[in-house]
Amino acid sequence: MQREAKLIQGNQAIAEGAIYAGARFFxxxxxxxxxxxxxxxxxxxxxIGGVYMQMEDEIASMGAIVGASLTGAKSFTATxxxxxxxxxxxxxxxxxxxxxxxxxNVQRSGPSTGLATKPAQSDIxxxxxxxxxxxxxxxxxxxxxxxxxxLTVEAFNLAERFRVPVILAADEIVAHMRENFTLPAPGExxxxxxxxxxxxxxxxxxxxxxxDGIAPLAAYGSEYVFHxxxxxxxxxxxxxNSPANAAxxxxxxxxxxxxxxxxxxxxKTFDVEDMDVLLIAFGAVTRAARAAALEARKEGIKAGVLxxxxxWPFPDREIAxxxxxAKTVVVPEMNYSGQVAGxxxxxxxxxxxxxxxxxxxxxxxxxxxxxxxxxxGAKEVL
Amino acid sequence: xxxxxxxxxxxxGGQGLIVCGMMLGEAAILEGKNVVQTQSYGxxxxxxxxxxxxxxxxxxxxxxxxxxxxxxxxxxxxxxxxYASGYSDIPVFYDTTLLEAREGDNLxxxxxxxxxxxxxxxxxxxxxxxxxxSAVTGLVKxxxxxxxxxxxxSGKVADMNIMALCSGVDxxxx
Numbered sequence: 001m002q003r004e005a006k007l008i009q010g011n012q013a014i015a016e017g018a019i020y021a022g023a024r025f026f027x028x029x030x031x032x033x034x035x036x037x038x039x040x041x042x043x044x045x046x047x048i049g050g051v052y053m054q055m056e057d058e059i060a061s062m063g064a065i066v067g068a069s070l071t072g073a074k075s076f077t078a079t080x081x082x083x084x085x086x087x088x089x090x091x092x093x094x095x096x097x098x099x100x101x102x103x104x105n106v107q108r109s110g111p112s113t114g115l116a117t118k119p120a121q122s123d124i125x126x127x128x129x130x131x132x133x134x135x136x137x138x139x140x141x142x143x144x145x146x147x148x149x150x151l152t153v154e155a156f157n158l159a160e161r162f163r164v165p166v167i168l169a170a171d172e173i174v175a176h177m178r179e180n181f182t183l184p185a186p187g188e189x190x191x192x193x194x195x196x197x198x199x200x201x202x203x204x205x206x207x208x209x210x211x212d213g214i215a216p217l218a219a220y221g222s223e224y225v226f227h228x229x230x231x232x233x234x235x236x237x238x239x240x241n242s243p244a245n246a247a248x249x250x251x252x253x254x255x256x257x258x259x260x261x262x263x264x265x266x267x268k269t270f271d272v273e274d275m276d277v278l279l280i281a282f283g284a285v286t287r288a289a290r291a292a293a294l295e296a297r298k299e300g301i302k303a304g305v306l307x308x309x310x311x312w313p314f315p316d317r318e319i320a321x322x323x324x325x326a327k328t329v330v331v332p333e334m335n336y337s338g339q340v341a342g343x344x345x346x347x348x349x350x351x352x353x354x355x356x357x358x359x360x361x362x363x364x365x366x367x368x369x370x371x372x373x374x375x376x377g378a379k380e381v382l
Numbered sequence: 383x384x385x386x387x388x389x390x391x392x393x394x395g396g397q398g399l400i401v402c403g404m405m406l407g408e409a410a411i412l413e414g415k416n417v418v419q420t421q422s423y424g425x426x427x428x429x430x431x432x433x434x435x436x437x438x439x440x441x442x443x444x445x446x447x448x449x450x451x452x453x454x455x456x457x458x459x460x461x462x463x464x465y466a467s468g469y470s471d472i473p474v475f476y477d478t479t480l481l482e483a484r485e486g487d488n489l490x491x492x493x494x495x496x497x498x499x500x501x502x503x504x505x506x507x508x509x510x511x512x513x514x515x516s517a518v519t520g521l522v523k524x525x526x527x528x529x530x531x532x533x534x535x536s537g538k539v540a541d542m543n544i545m546a547l548c549s550g551v552d553x554x555x556x
Contacts, residue, residue: 007407007417032425116425177446178404178419180411284446291445367445 008181010148010174011036011078014104015044016183017152018076021191023102024050025075027064029057029083032116033172034106037078058083062090062103069094069101070228072219074156078104081123082113084130091165092131093230095253098207098215100159100194102152104168106175107283109362118362119172121283122335127167128312134250136257138264139167139312143286145179150189151309157192158264162256163217169311171334173284173364197224207249208235213256257313266309267318271297275304276382277374278326280319280344282308285332285365292370301378308340316347323348328377332357332370353381383520386439388448392465393457395423395432398508402455403434405534406512409526410438418443431460438521453519455511456481457494473518475511490518492553498546506546513550524551 008016015037018026026041038054045052051068055061058079065075079087084105094101107123109115123130127139138158140151148170155166197204197216206226209215215235218224227237232249234240257264270290272278277296281289286307293303306322308315323329323344329352331341341356348354357373359365389406391399400421407417418437424430435448454469456462456476466474470488479495492514498507509531516522524547531543 005411007404007411007419117423173420173446176421178407178417179443180416287445294444364447366447366449368449 005180005182007178008145009036009176009178010142010145010170011106011176012040013145013148013181014078014152014168014170014175015040017149018074018102018156019044019048019050020149020184020186020189021074021153021156022193023074023076023156024048025053025065025068025073026051026077027053027055027061027068027075028077028079029055029061031058031080031083033108033119033175034078034080034083034104036175037104037106058086059090062087062094065101066090066094066097066099069099070220072222074100074160076102076104076156078106080106080108081110084123084126088130092133092135094165095131095135095137096133096230097228098163098217098253099165099228100163100217101165102155102159102168103165104152104170107169107171109360115362117172119284119364120334120360120362121171121285122337122339122360123169124311124333124335124339127169134254136164136254137167137312138162138164138257138310139169140266140309141169141171141283141311142174142309143282143284143307144174145177145181147309148174149181149184153189153191154266157190160192160194161214162260163194163214164257167312169283171283177284201225205235206237207233209252209256213259261313264310265313265315265318267315268307268309269322270305270307272304272306272322272325275302275325276327277301277303277377278322278329279303279305279370279374280308280329280331280340281305282311282333282340285334288365288367289332289370291367292374295367295371296374296378299375301374301382303374311340314343314347319344319347323352328353328355328381330355330357330370330373330377332365332373334359334365336360353377384452385441387437387452387519387521388450389436389438389453389455389515389521390433390448390451390465391436391455392433392461393455394461395430397432397457398505399432399455399457400434402508402512403436405527405530406436406522407438408530408533409522410436412526412529413522415440416443418446420446433461433465453515453521455515457507457511473515475515475518477507477511490514494550497549501542501546501549503542506543509543509546510550510553513547514553515550517551517554524548
């Protein structure tokens with residue numbers, strides 16, 4: 001059967017991606033600009049044997065998906081800034097208890113309730129550091145409707161593989177944008193399921209990593225009975241406050257991500273082979289950056305684009321490698337403080353010519369905005 | 383028929399502009415094109431400002447927003463002011479039921495809303511406008527729009543929308 005191209009919204013593609021990845025539990029509290037994800041799940045989940053739960057708030061939503069995941073379900077929620085703030089506490093629980101789940105944060109303009117219907121990329125640091133305590137985190141950022149789908153599948157795969165919550169840091173632009181979309185056939189995109197224990201239930205230790213660095217996860221309700229706590233715990237899941245155990249646990253939360261860093265960090269490049277000007281972009285702004293780079297080339301300035309598909313762990317190596325070839329680096333992002341530009345500066349050092357293009361009024365960064373900075377950079381540095 | 387079209391549909395929430403953009407996009411996909419449709423609106427779902435953008439291209443669409451429109455549909459005075467007043471070289475369609483009539487070679491003013499009311503539902507004004515726009519510009523085939531209507535609606539609602547579409551096409555054919 002020929003698979004038919006449809007015109008669908010980024011939010012719909014996220015819901016489709018979750019379902020394709022095997023998610024069968026959604027709990028959430030609808031909020032603009034993420035509501036269509038909840039809407040789609042409320043329609044589809046009951047039909048495919050899944051669960052859609054409308055919660056009383058985002059605190060409960062996050063709690064519900066953690067609980068559902070521990071029973072063996074692939075679970076997720078979707079929200080925007082104000083709801084994402086409320087989720088932090090239980091998101092931290094998921095980190096500490098090593099519970100795989102996916103949280104979609106469709107970024108809108110803030111702070112607080114801000115501009116509810118307008119886009120931003122101003123939660124990048126909140127995604128990384130929103131919770132207290134030391135931890136590693138994985139976050140992906142889509143730039144198209146197709147990436148909304150593929151990166152949602154990838155988010156579930158990473159969550160399942162590494163027993164971590166994964167954040168899909170989308171923005172209002174991709175979430176509400178509609179594009180051609182053809183649903184991949186089953187099997188066409190790889191789907192990963194969490195590793196389950198094979199040992200005797202009596203000797204199961206829910207937080208003891210295997211040789212691969214990851215602890216297998218049994219399901220509540222199965223023959224494996226185990227304890228989960230947000231407090232410091234040992235491999236068997238029970239409270240353990242010894243310094244040696246605390247050091248092991250905190251390191252384990254980081255090491256399981258660091259070890260697989262190269263498989264987690266995804267970037268894409270456009271016309272970087274001969275570039276003098278490197279644009280570093282993520283999310284929907286990647287598109288404006290690509291258009292600006294093409295315009296710059298028409299005017300004789302060799303510009304290329306590095307898209308940060310994975311925003312956390314930060315693509316240090318990829319940026320360092322391309323950054324040293326560039327004469328100037330331009331980082332466009334929809335926030336005031338240059339949340340990603342600051343990280344780029346950390347990687348490339350203060351001696352590198354790094355230029356920021358920031359918009360924080362709810363309006364979209366245009367190719368023209370970026371081109372202006374490219375030209376200024378070319379004039380001053382090239 | 384050009385390789386690329388950038389279209390702005392602007393007015394107020396509840397006029398069906400986003401649905402109009404989606405149906406136009408779906409029709410273009412039926413013709414094998416790439417489409418990006420975006421929208422911009424405020425926190426009011428009815429009566430507030432609303433805009434849909436559609437880009438149709440044979441090639442990949444990199445930047446997702448309209449930079450220079452090839453045509454505009456304006457269903458409120460405000461939309462006309464913001465999106466159409468600067469252009470004299472592209473077709474601008476507007477609703478004379480809701481806006482004051484103006485003069486200009488590029489202006490296509492028709493009473494879309496009044497015609498829709500006479501057809502039995504003001505909600506079909508968007509389809510009448512889409513019919514007129516397609517007839518003037520060759521944007522998409524009327525048959526493609528008919529297929530999209532039939533997919534989206536059934537029975538009398540589909541019939542009424544097709545009737546609206548055809549009456550829009552007739553405005554130009556006459």
